[in-house]
Amino acid sequence: xxxxxxxxRQPRERPPEPPAPPSPLPGPEGxxxxxxxxxxxxPERLYVLTGGGDGGDRAEVDLVTLVVxxxxxxxxxxxxxxxALLRLCRTPLSVAEISAYLSLPFSVVTVLLxxxxxxxxxxxxxxxxxxxxxDRSLLEAVMHGLQKL
Numbered sequence: 837x838x839x840x841x842x843x844x845r846q847p848r849e850r851p852p853e854p855p856a857p858p859s860p861l862p863g864p865e866g867x868x869x870x871x872x873x874x875x876x877x878x879p880e881r882l883y884v885l886t887g888g889g890d891g892g893d894r895a896e897v898d899l900v901t902l903v904v905x906x907x908x909x910x911x912x913x914x915x916x917x918x919x920a921l922l923r924l925c926r927t928p929l930s931v932a933e934i935s936a937y938l939s940l941p942f943s944v945v946t947v948l949l950x951x952x953x954x955x956x957x958x959x960x961x962x963x964x965x966x967x968x969x970x971d972r973s974l975l976e977a978v979m980h981g982l983q984k985l
Contacts (some may be wrong), residue, residue: 897946899932910957918948918957925958929952 897903905925910918917938924937935945952958 864871893950897931897960898964899930899942901931901960902963903931903934903949904928904929905958905960907957914957918952921945921948922957930963936958 851976904926904927905922907922908926910922917940920938921934923935927935931942931945931949934949935942938945940948949958949960951958
């Protein structure tokens with residue numbers, strides 16, 4: 837017995853593909869905008885976002901520092917990235933969350949936060965640290981309450 841042989845299918849005629857949209861002209865030194873993940877390709881853009889600062893005097897924040905905006909609306913003169921940061925921080929957010937929501941590196945968010953902290957538009961605080969062991973009096977009160985049930 838011989839195995840059945842497959843027949844090749846005839847390719848269907850496809851409609852012609854629409855012409856590709858014109859590619860954007862590259863900016864200075866090959867800056868082409870964003871990659872597929874929405875992250876900036878060129879470091880020039882990040883340099884411009886930070887105001888060209890060298891990052892010498894940055895605020896002491898880490899990834900878990902909580903940031904909350906003091907103003908309800910950003911002042912009219914604030915750059916768009918700082919305005920977006922202020923709108924995000926209406927409720928407390930960690931610096932890591934801000935970095936993720938804005939799709940910016942932690943270092944750039946730190947520079948933006950430093951400027952906002954200096955202008956007193958945001959407030960930053962360390963997260964609340966839980967105690968290693970619960971309070972003994974609280975545990976005893978819970979135990980006595982359970983025994984009374």
